[in-house]
Amino acid sequence: MRVRLVLKVKPDKPPTVPASLPRANNRFHDRLPVQCRFSIYAEGQTGQRCIVGRGINMTTSGALVEAAEPIRPKTLVYVxxxxxxxxxxxxxxxxxxxxxxxxxxxxxxxxxxxxx
Structure with missing residues (x-):
């Protein structure tokens, strides 16, 4: 009978990734810059609230908006x-x-x- 022992050594810290490497852009659509006002309507604990923000960029499947108030991720909103x-x-x-x-x-x- 043979017994095989396999040891895995866990490194002290994760390997470092060079900061100079650009992040991959795996987006299906190109982002286009926009300069318009967005009104975002979200249901909150106290009822519906409207958050006004400034559009930064947009595609057919999404947008990046800058606003003064946060909205929790996974929240369904009307835009x-x-x-x-x-x-x-x-x-x-x-x-x-x-x-x-x-x-x-x-x-x-x-x-x-x-x-x-």
Whole structure:
């Protein structure tokens, strides 16, 4: 009978990745810069609230908006891009602090429609 012993040594710290390597852009659509006001309607604990933000960039499947208030990721919201005449539903993918504001990543599960 033979017994095989395998030892795995766990390193003290994870391997370092050079900071000079650019992150891969795996996006299906190109992001286009936008300069318009977004109104984001979200259900909160005290009812519906409206957060006004500034659009940074946008694709057909999402947008990055900068706003003064945070929104919790995975929140279902209703969006109006006033300067573009578009509206529809979105899901908050991330909300990242950026100075005194927050950058909110929105995903549009369905194409936005024209608003009146």
């Amino acid at each position: 109006k891009a006033n300067g573009l005449g578009l509206m529809g539903s979105a899901t908050v993918r991330h909300c990242t602090p950026s100075g005194s504001k927050f950058r909110i990543g929105l995903h549009f599960p369905n194409p936005l429609i024209r608003s009146l």
